[in-house]
Amino acid sequence: MKRLLDNETIRGLIMVLFSVILAMAVGSLVMLINGYQPLKVYLTLFKGAFFGKRNFLTSLQRATPLVFTSLAAIFAFRTGLFNLGIEGQFLIGAVIATFIGFTISGLNPVFHVLLALCCAVAAGAIWAFIPGLLKVKLKTDEVIITIMFNYLARFGVSYLVNYPLRESAVAPMTPQIKPSAELVRLAQGTQLNTGFFIALFMVLLAAFLLSRTTLGFGMRNVGLAPRFALFGGIPVNKTILMGMLLSGAFAGLGGGIEVLGVYRRFMEDFSSGLGFDGILVALLAKRNPLGALFAAIFYGGLKSGAMVLEWTSDIPRELIGTIVAIIIFFMAAESIFDFIWNLGNSRVKAVTKEA
């Protein structure tokens, strides 16, 4: 039993579980203050998220973009970078994919989708590369620069949908993409599409890249101890650039897939918050790609459950984001758990001594 508890993963899982319970307790308090019944709310929420085929598939659809944005966050975190510009990279990827999607016609569907997604990847990567380059060459802090790049991307994209790419006179949005660029929907009545399989593949690819390649090894070292990595012969600057590139690439791909699979056109402000949600998911998964898949499904599920909740009892769906952020508070503060852990252990010791 003791060996099982010492196991790092078990400890991590218990930590996650504990954080979730604590955050839900705090969330209940907020709900009580607003006059809602927490138990009923949580039940409706989980039912709306995971019970029933349609609810579950919708949860997977909601999880898809989160998988990409959380992988983007993980690549940055692992390299010791704070890429807060995922939101912007996601948008840039989405708009480029839409552009390729509706301008080119008469292409084989496979090639059309591939072309659109490759362009989205490249665009997201380039948008993330600039802050990376600034960090490496000028040592500017990437936290502020990536945030500023979010605003630049948001207004830049808003210009594109309002002027050159605008189709509808009513709302700022682009024309619909050609059918050949669409990702196929998997089931009737949901927007779940083949993008989910791409997400699964990318999780495996990311896990492989991070744990089984020289690049991943270098990233981890740069992230943990940059000076040590430098003396160990790892090209630190190059690794930082690769970290930003890959991070932006995943974000851009996510944007492309969201447009080709779900919306099929670019509408202004369609993605608000997905980039930051991705950061939450990455932290929830403790920066582990496989964990990110489950965390994304958890969060995506809660988000889709929150929609059901909003329809049935008009409790604002933003409640979920609030609670998940609180989960991250507890998870970020590992020493709370050390405290509880040690308390438990010392009690065990005391008992064994007495015996």
Add this chain to the structure above:
Amino acid sequence: MVFDLELIRSTLRLATPIAFAGLATMLTIQAGIVNIAVEGMMLVGAFVAVVGSYYTGSAIIGVILSMLGSMTLAFIFALFSLKWKAHIIIMGIAINIFANYLTVYLLRAIFGVAGAFSSPDLKGLEMIKLPVIDNVPILGSLVSGYSILVYICWILVLLSHIFLYKTKLGIHLRAVGENPAAAEVMGIRCNEMRFFAVMASGALAGLGGSYLSLGHLTMFTEGMSAGRGFMGLAATIFGMFTPIGTFLGSILFGLFDSISWRLQGMQIMPVQFLQMLPYAIIVIILMTISFREKWVRAMTAKANRAALEKAEE
């Protein structure tokens, strides 16, 4: 006409929330903490100010409550990052996301509206005419007739200068940021000083937030802080971590903000390009600062090498 007296006035107005955020960030950086949670604290402050003013009918009570609201968030930030050792930047990110969702949630739960809330019952801060200066020809029209928070901001810039460089507590605070180990040896309680700095930054962020929702406008909109907390961080870097420098930095960003608004009114080009202006300027300014630092480093290294060679001869 783009440049006139009104441009200076609107620069001073728009610089105020950035200056509050800047002072908040500057104080914590002086204590050795990069506090990016100022953005979220401001947003919560802006929201609480509106709630307070709406329900009590007094804008001043709104401002006070907003400071308390932001300080509550600052307390959570300090508790988790200082006591329970959560990573400062990660905690900052989490606080910002939390503030974003919480304000939207509460906006809908309390007022039942999405996007923005404004009401005739919502009392904003009144403009104050300075007694004597108001009658002085040009000076009067420059510095008189702002909301009280603008003047509080100017006073706080001076006070924080005096605090940091002339008082014992301020010198201790800077010692904690400069060299925590040495400060600890001197008998300064580092964590207590940091806690104090974070709480002060919460109060300042609350003032900045309430200026946004009760001073500049009389309404709350989702994501109202719009990166001003980060602009405050940029202003701090621009001002080389001094109160006066930070204030000058926020005046500069305020200027570009107001130029952008001015040009938007003239409809000479798509609004989006003008909205980008303040953010693009910040990127360029940060690049320039870093470039200068790099150049200084290179020159110092060169001078050191030259001195070394001379010594060897």
